[in-house]
Amino acid sequence: MSTQSADPSSAELEDQEPAGAKLPAPASVMRRVLPKLVLSIVLGGLFAWIVARGGVPLVPDAADFRAIAWWTAPAYLGILLVTHFVRAARWRYLIEPIKHLPLKEVILLNWMGFFAIFAFPLRLGEVARPALTKLRHAIPMSVGFGTVAVERVIDGLVTSLCVAWALFAIPRVVTDDPIAQSLPFYGYLMLAVFSGGLVALFAFVWQRARAVRLTEWMLGIVSKKLARVLAEKVSSVADGVHSLTDPRLAGGFIAESAVYWGLNALGMWVLALGVGLPIGFGHAVSLMGILAIGVLLPTGPGLFGNFQLAVSAGLRLYLAESLVAGPGSVYIFLLYGIQAAVILTLGIVPLYLSNVPLRALLGQTDARARVPAEST
Numbered sequence: 472m473s474t475q476s477a478d479p480s481s482a483e484l485e486d487q488e489p490a491g492a493k494l495p496a497p498a499s500v501m502r503r504v505l506p507k508l509v510l511s512i513v514l515g516g517l518f519a520w521i522v523a524r525g526g527v528p529l530v531p532d533a534a535d536f537r538a539i540a541w542w543t544a545p546a547y548l549g550i551l552l553v554t555h556f557v558r559a560a561r562w563r564y565l566i567e568p569i570k571h572l573p574l575k576e577v578i579l580l581n582w583m584g585f586f587a588i589f590a591f592p593l594r595l596g597e598v599a600r601p602a603l604t605k606l607r608h609a610i611p612m613s614v615g616f617g618t619v620a621v622e623r624v625i626d627g628l629v630t631s632l633c634v635a636w637a638l639f640a641i642p643r644v645v646t647d648d649p650i651a652q653s654l655p656f657y658g659y660l661m662l663a664v665f666s667g668g669l670v671a672l673f674a675f676v677w678q679r680a681r682a683v684r685l686t687e688w689m690l691g692i693v694s695k696k697l698a699r700v701l702a703e704k705v706s707s708v709a710d711g712v713h714s715l716t717d718p719r720l721a722g723g724f725i726a727e728s729a730v731y732w733g734l735n736a737l738g739m740w741v742l743a744l745g746v747g748l749p750i751g752f753g754h755a756v757s758l759m760g761i762l763a764i765g766v767l768l769p770t771g772p773g774l775f776g777n778f779q780l781a782v783s784a785g786l787r788l789y790l791a792e793s794l795v796a797g798p799g800s801v802y803i804f805l806l807y808g809i810q811a812a813v814i815l816t817l818g819i820v821p822l823y824l825s826n827v828p829l830r831a832l833l834g835q836t837d838a839r840a841r842v843p844a845e846s847t
Contacts, residue, residue, distance in 0.1 A: 508772070511592030515771025518780045525648065526792065527783045531800040538798065543745025544805060550738035551813055554731060559585070561727035562600075564720045565618035568713040569610055579821040580604060586818020587832040589811070593769040599832040606831055617711015624672055625725065627665035629732050630763035634658035637757030643788045650780065651787040654761060661764050676712050735759050742806060747798040754789050761785035773811060779803050 523529055559581035566572055572580075580603050587596030601615025638655050646652065714720040740755035750758075765781025766774045782803045786795045822829075 507595065508592045511769070511771040514769075515773075515776035518770060518776030521650075522776070522779045522783050525783065526796045527779070527800050527803065528796070529779065529800075529804070531797075531804055535797055535801045538747050539801065539805075540745045543742060544809065546745065547738050547742040547805070548809055548813070550734060550741060551809060554734040554738060555582070555585075555813055555817060557727055557731045557734060561724050561731060562618065562622065564724035564727070565621055565711070565714045566604070566610075567720055568717065569614055569618075569710055570608060572608065576607075579825070580607070582817045583822050583825070583827070583832070584818075585814055586822065589774060589814045589818070590772055591833070592772050594767075595833060598834045602831060602834040603827070606827070607825075612834065614711040618714070619711075621672060621712055621715060621724075624665055624668040625728055626732075626763065627661060627767075628669055629728060630760040631658060631662035631665055633732070633736075633756050633760035634764065635662050637753060637760065641753050641757060641789070644791065646787045646792075648784065648787045650784040654784060654788060657764060658760070672712055672715060676716055732759065739806065742809075743802055746801045746805065748786075748790065748794065748802055750789060757788070758782060758785040775807075778807055782806060 519529060556578065559578045560574060562581050563572065563574060563577045566577070580600060583603060584596070584600035587599030588594060590596060591599075597619065598612075600619060601612040604610040604615045605612050634654070635658055638658060714724065736752065736756045736759045739759055740750070740752050743750050743755060762778065762781045762785065765777050765784075768777045770777045783795060783799065786799045786802075790799060822832075
């Protein structure tokens with residue numbers, strides 16, 4: 472499908488801006504983001520305080536680091552780099568029905584997007600990949616949001632299935648921690664939510680024409696122009712979900728997603744062994760699922776606070792409190808630190824080389840501004 476049919480709407484609704492519009496001033500963008508940033512820092516600080524108050528230091532004692540095997544950090548870093556590559560590369564299956572992009576471009580777009588999700592508060596960075604595909608390839612943001620929706624639903628379904636499986640297959644220890652005790656409920660809840668999300672995506676694709684007509688009819692009562700614009704958005708989102716109807720594309724994405732999450736669990740297991748945590752691969756699968764669900768919460772920059780809280784609560788399901796507070800704190804510290812270093816480095820470098828302003832990651836761009844992929 473050619474992107475030349477991209478709809479000409481507004482920046483919020485997607486592309487239309489007045490003639491002569493310019494990139495919003497950095498100060499203007501900061502005024503919009505600052506309240507969210509303050510709120511996110513408060514939330515992240517609250518989660519971090521809960522972790523520390525529960526006996527897991529955010530910065531472990533120096534003595535706890537002495538037990539780490541020398542190969543721990545390099546081994547985890549190597550696995551994580553491959554994991555990060557696969558996580559980005561699989562997106563080519565989702566964008567393929569819209570426009571064929573070179574693998575290098577797919578990787579760079581996603582690495583910049585992952586950086587934005589990690590770095591910006593309250594998950595504002597979710598808009599980055601749709602914004603970048605619009606900026607660099609003139610693909611409507613609504614189409615980009617469709618591809619992100621597929622990715623989020625599949626990932627959520629995989630990780631919640633991992634948690635549900637672990638609840639049946641892996642024995643747990645008795646814990647007094649209320650957050651750890653609530654994990655089974657939230658695991659099953661997320662499984663229900665993402666299962667329903669997948670059904671909704673398929674229904675949306677199959678009933679695309681009806682959804683477009685319904686949108687145009689309902690909003691046409693208020694404004695026929697607005698109804699026409701939003702109906703085009705609905706149609707564009709359906710374009711972004713179109714990969715689900717192609718067995719080759721859907722199968723490729725699901726297969727590589729399984730590889731991605733398998734490598735993720737493998738890396739978390741290797742890191743656990745290196746710091747001296749007595750857990751098996753199945754425990755790592757469970758921890759991975761719990762962490763993936765935990766970081767969905769919109770909190771502070773760097774996912775700080777909810778990341779540590781999710782892993783510490785997961786460890787309490789399987790380990791004694793002394794292990795969670797000792798080598799467990801080292802595990803959380805290294806897991807977060809190495810992931811942060813990889814995401815930030817692999818995101819900032821292409822962002823700098825591409826000459827993409829940070830505000831563009833929030834969708835704050837001139838409708839006519841474009842940073843062609845060839846500039847990278």
